[in-house]
Each structure stands twice: as C-alpha cells, then as structure tokens.
C-alpha cells in the first residue's frame with residue numbers, strides 16, 4: 335500500500351484565463367478530495383486563484399521561478415514573491431523551459447534551493463527526449479538531472495517532488511506504459527536514496543507526466559512507485575481534470591498520510 339498521499343498537479347502552461355479559473359474553482363469547491371491537488375496557472379493568475387482557493391485543500395503553484403532573489407533581472411519573479419501571493423509549489427526545469435528557454439541542471443539546482451528557502455515545494459521535472467529514449471539512455475539522462483539539481487540540497491523537514499516526464503510523451507497523446515513508468519520511478523527512488531537517504535527518499539513523491547488523461551490515469555496510479563500525476567492538456571478541461579482527481583481519490587484509502 336502506498337504511504338504517500340497521491341499528488342495530482344495541473345500544468346496550464348501558457349493557457350487559461352479568468353474564465354477557466356472561475357470554472358475550475360467552481361468545480362473544485364464542489365468536491366472533497368483525499369488526494370493532494372495542485373494547479374499551476376500562468377504567473378499573473380496565481381494571486382487571484384490562491385484567494386479563491388484559500389479555504390480549500392487545493393494548492394496553487396507556479397510553472398517556473400527565478401533563480402535570483404531580487405535586483406536588476408527584468409521579467410523575473412522570485413520564490414519569495416510567489417510565496418507572498420499564496421503560491422505553494424513551483425514546477426522547476428519543465429522540459430519546455432529546458433528546450434525553449436535553455437534552462438539546465440545548474441539553473442534548476444539554484445531554483446530548487448531558493449524555492450526550498452522560501453518554504454515552497456519544488457516539483458523538479460526530469461525526462462529524456464525521443465532520441466535518448468530510443469538509444470536506451472533514459473536512466474543515464476535522469477541520473478545527471480537528479481544529481482546535478484539535487485545534490486547538496488537541504489530537504490530536512492521540507493516537501494519536494496519529482497515529476498518524470500518523458501519529452502516524447504508530452505502533448506503527443508502517447509503516454510509511457512505503466513510498466514515502463516514503474517521501472518523508471520523505481521530507478522528514481524533508488525537514486526534519491528543515494529542522493530539523500532532512504533528515509534528522506536520515502537517522503538519524496540515521484541509523479542508521472544506526459545499525455546495523462548482520464549483513460550490512463552488509474553493504470554498509471556496503480557503502479558507502486560507512481561505517487562501522482564502531472565497533467566497538461568487534460569487539465570484545461572475542469573471536468574476532465576476533476577475526473578482524474580476523482581480516480582486518484584478512489585484508489586486512495588481513507589487514512590491520514592504523512593505528506
């Protein structure tokens with residue numbers, strides 16, 4: 335049985351607006367969930383959304399964070415600022431940030447440190463591209479991403495999560511098979527045991543992202559090392575996303591979790 339409460343996160347990317355916020359909030363406030371749910375809208379909506387969801391269990395997060403704390407860095411938003419407006423978690427190193435905005439493991443390391451220092455939960459996104467996948471380099475790529483973004487981080491009494499998102503599965507309609515996700519998540523868990531220690535690793539949720547929808551969510555969540563899901567496209571339809579959350583809820587026993 336899983337000992338970590340599943341974490342289901344919506345990544346709206348550069349989508350959504352006031353209408354989607356209203357319909358999403360309305361649909362979430364109607365329901366009760368045992369799983370932990372997070373929504374990452376574009377920066378400008380975080381404050382508004384956090385206010386709407388203040389008395390709910392739904393977390394609001396950001397899709398990125400600056401590696402700087404303050405100063406002459408036009409266009410940047412710091413972890414502390416995000417915290418101040420009600421943000422509770424930050425996606426870090428999403429493959430679109432790595433590919434389009436040239437982020438790398440070193441910048442992820444700095445961002446994880448500043449996010450932790452601000453008291454926010456970093457969700458570190460890692461994953462291989464199609465070519466690396468075909469060449470059988472997945473674990474090699476993940477090893478470097480994990481080592482270079484996590485080594486030396488102080489996670490004592492902090493929440494962090496890892497999102498495994500194979501790049502070839504994102505937005506392609508072709509999710510990785512539950513068995514292959516299980517294999518990779520088990521590898522990630524073992525690496526986290528080495529980077530930190532087993533006790534700490536057990537508290538880190540490892541979630542899967544890449545073409546998740548209501549038809550594949552339950553099978554993915556049934557895998558022993560899959561602690562949740564990161565949902566892109568399907569999260570833009572509040573009903574569809576609620577159904578995924580409801581599926582996660584169904585497989586979550588009615589017990590109190592540590593995290």
Ligand code: PGA
Pocket residue numbers: 345499503504505506543544545546564565566567568
């Ligand atoms: P997708 O995106 O669900 O649309 O594949 C997932 C993500 O990029 O986080």
